[in-house]
Amino acid sequence: MRILLIGPPGAGKGTQAVRLAAHLSIQHISTGDLFREHIDQGTELGQNAHTHIRAGLLAPDEVTIGVIKERLARPDTERGFLLDGFPRNLAQAEALDGILADSKSRLDAVLDLEIPEAEVVRRIAGRRLCRRDREHIFHVDYSQPEVAGACDVCGGELYQRDDDREATVRKRLEVYRSETAPVVDHYQAQGLVTTISALGQVQEVLDRALVAIGQGQVDASGASSC
């Protein structure tokens, strides 16, 4: 399957993407993670992207599209992929349409995670990531690690992203509204979008997502399971 996960910062895209990709045995590709790897390695691309990321802005399209094109060309995406954080504007969506058309493939679904902005700020301010594996995500209130400051999975140090400070989060929300929300309309016109609520427990949102892409079941009470 080839899936896009769209939603404002703090909607839980990273958390859900890891679980969905594992459930479906497809690659999880996050442009944010790819940039953070470049930043850690001190590459020129990483330094360029970091200037934008720190300010809560989007990295330049030519850089971002180049990164994703290279990633999608790797053989491990042949079974499918879940894109988390790309495309984030119409130019990127059109570039992705072109990349897929060139490889004679197409998207199966676009999942749009919906969440009130007040909840976004609350979630992001408390978010902590593992330095060893950024797919291990915690929260100071909602998902506390057993040992404060340490990852439950691998013991890595937990840290706060420098773009998770409140002022930067508000800027990122503004960018989402003006640049990324139109991407949902772009895919709505292709009949690919299902909007689901990002509120509730991680498993509840995952169940909704699986139902939305036809991989889960809804029981008689209306609840869903995978």
Ligand code: AMP
């Ligand atoms: P994320 O981890 O998805 O929240 O991304 C963190 C930051 O990386 C974003 O706020 C942007 O500055 C940058 N970024 C990630 N994906 C993209 C993209 N598709 N286009 C431009 N910038 C991006």
